[in-house]
Amino acid sequence: MFTLDVSDDFAFPDMFRIHMQPQIPPAVDIRSVLASEWERCREKCAIHPGDRIAIGVGSRKIPDLPQIVTCVVNRLKHAGAKPFILPAMGSHGGGTAQGQIAILAKQGIVESVVGAPVRATMDVAASGRVEGIPVYMDRLAHEADGLVLINRVKPHTDFTGPVESGVIKMLAIGLGNRTGADGYHKAAVEKGFSHVLMAVGRHLLAATPFLFGVALVENQNHAVCEICLGTVREMEALERRLLKTARTCLPRLPLDAIDLLIVDEMGKDISGAGLDPNVIGGKGTCVWSDDRPVPDITRIFVRDLSVATKGNAMGLGRLDVATEKLVNKIDMQTTAVNAITACCPEDCKIPLTLATEKQAVAAALQTLRSYTLDDLKVVHIRNTRDLGRMMVSKGCLPDLAGRKDICVVSTGSPMTFDQTGHLADAL
Numbered sequence: 001m002f003t004l005d006v007s008d009d010f011a012f013p014d015m016f017r018i019h020m021q022p023q024i025p026p027a028v029d030i031r032s033v034l035a036s037e038w039e040r041c042r043e044k045c046a047i048h049p050g051d052r053i054a055i056g057v058g059s060r061k062i063p064d065l066p067q068i069v070t071c072v073v074n075r076l077k078h079a080g081a082k083p084f085i086l087p088a089m090g091s092h093g094g095g096t097a098q099g100q101i102a103i104l105a106k107q108g109i110v111e112s113v114v115g116a117p118v119r120a121t122m123d124v125a126a127s128g129r130v131e132g133i134p135v136y137m138d139r140l141a142h143e144a145d146g147l148v149l150i151n152r153v154k155p156h157t158d159f160t161g162p163v164e165s166g167v168i169k170m171l172a173i174g175l176g177n178r179t180g181a182d183g184y185h186k187a188a189v190e191k192g193f194s195h196v197l198m199a200v201g202r203h204l205l206a207a208t209p210f211l212f213g214v215a216l217v218e219n220q221n222h223a224v225c226e227i228c229l230g231t232v233r234e235m236e237a238l239e240r241r242l243l244k245t246a247r248t249c250l251p252r253l254p255l256d257a258i259d260l261l262i263v264d265e266m267g268k269d270i271s272g273a274g275l276d277p278n279v280i281g282g283k284g285t286c287v288w289s290d291d292r293p294v295p296d297i298t299r300i301f302v303r304d305l306s307v308a309t310k311g312n313a314m315g316l317g318r319l320d321v322a323t324e325k326l327v328n329k330i331d332m333q334t335t336a337v338n339a340i341t342a343c344c345p346e347d348c349k350i351p352l353t354l355a356t357e358k359q360a361v362a363a364a365l366q367t368l369r370s371y372t373l374d375d376l377k378v379v380h381i382r383n384t385r386d387l388g389r390m391m392v393s394k395g396c397l398p399d400l401a402g403r404k405d406i407c408v409v410s411t412g413s414p415m416t417f418d419q420t421g422h423l424a425d426a427l
Contacts, residue, residue, distance in 0.1 A: 013393040014412035027223035037229040049080030051145035056088030066108040088174030090181035091341035136180035153242040157273035158289035161194030167213030168201035185343040262380040267309025274315020276384040286344035319351040356421025
């Protein structure tokens with residue numbers, strides 16, 4: 001930890017509160033849409049009475065997930081099947097079965113809520129090879145009579161391609177458990193992640209008892225705005241289409257160039273990368289990840305880890321400054337497991353660590369271009385999922401003038417800190 005002497009006359013910028021109100025696709029009625037999609041797909045899926053069907057559910061925070069899972073469980077039961085819930089989250093939860101069950105429970109995915117037992121294992125079964133890459137499948141999924149996966153389709157945090165985060169990635173990485181996820185990330189170092197994902201995903205669609213995927217898109221208000229069921233033959237084309245829709249729903253920062261971004265919290269519950277690179281841009285931290293030149297942010301300061309991330313600090317390598325408070329909350333074991341499995345130790349490098357938030361902001365400001373308080377561009381957000389409200393410095397206002405989706409709701413007030421050096425501005 002480094003202590004910076006910040007003089008009483010150090011000049012911090014005035015900050016203005018703004019609201020962003022982008023055009024947002026409306027939320028859907030989950031039950032009615034799922035019912036309609038089920039009727040469309042039911043006859044295309046070979047479901048027999050007594051079939052043991054694994055329903056894969058991931059670790060990401062998805063709106064209305066218990067309701068979606070319950071609807072799927074009930075439909076399968078009505079068809080005479082015996083569904084059970086299976087974590088499909090690679091190495092998350094510390095790479096343990098109990099850790100993954102706990103993650104599902106935190107999301108309300110327990111038998112008493114969804115009506116199906118939750119089972120988990122880290123064991124895998126071999127499922128052949130593709131392009132020389134050994135392919136693995138969760139043992140319980142491999143032994144099931146049928147497989148259903150539920151996941152959100154969205155742009156990935158580290159790579160770009162025709163298919164990114166969604167059902168196919170869950171099939172390959174999520175159900176590969178730590179063994180598969182580790183091997184695919186290693187292959188991605190050489191071949192590129194998108195290429196590996198598509199090769200393994202296509203292989204598993206054909207080689208497993210995959211019945212259908214429940215693919216959903218989330219709007220900017222974190223509500224489900226589209227749900228589709230896709231069978232084996234439909235899944236890839238469906239994901240390609242939904243990914244284009246999901247890109248239009250990505251939260252966006254209001255400027256393409258920012259001197260300092262202040263973020264209240266980061267964590268795996270907010271983004272798989274802690275901070276979503278689709279929002280913050282920047283160079284890819286992993287050897288297999290892509291650069292995102294927009295927005296161009298010179299310095300990033302994150303104030304804290306989210307409670308739900310439980311010490312997993314993946315994404316720390318994107319920060320320029322942090323505080324002792326944040327660093328002391330890091331679960332080094334959980335973070336290391338995630339980083340090693342992802343072949344991305346760069347993503348958990350500890351940044352310059354200051355004693356207080358006041359010192360951290362001052363350190364960041366001292367390492368910028370030559371600026372004046374009139375042209376300095378500082379943006380303060382809660383996290384990369386919640387961009388409806390934020391604080392911006394005076395230098396940002398000319399770029400925001402005339403935008404119909406942005407409303408400045410306060411006059412400028414100085415960025416202030418309490419006696420302990422804690423940033424007092426609240427979002």
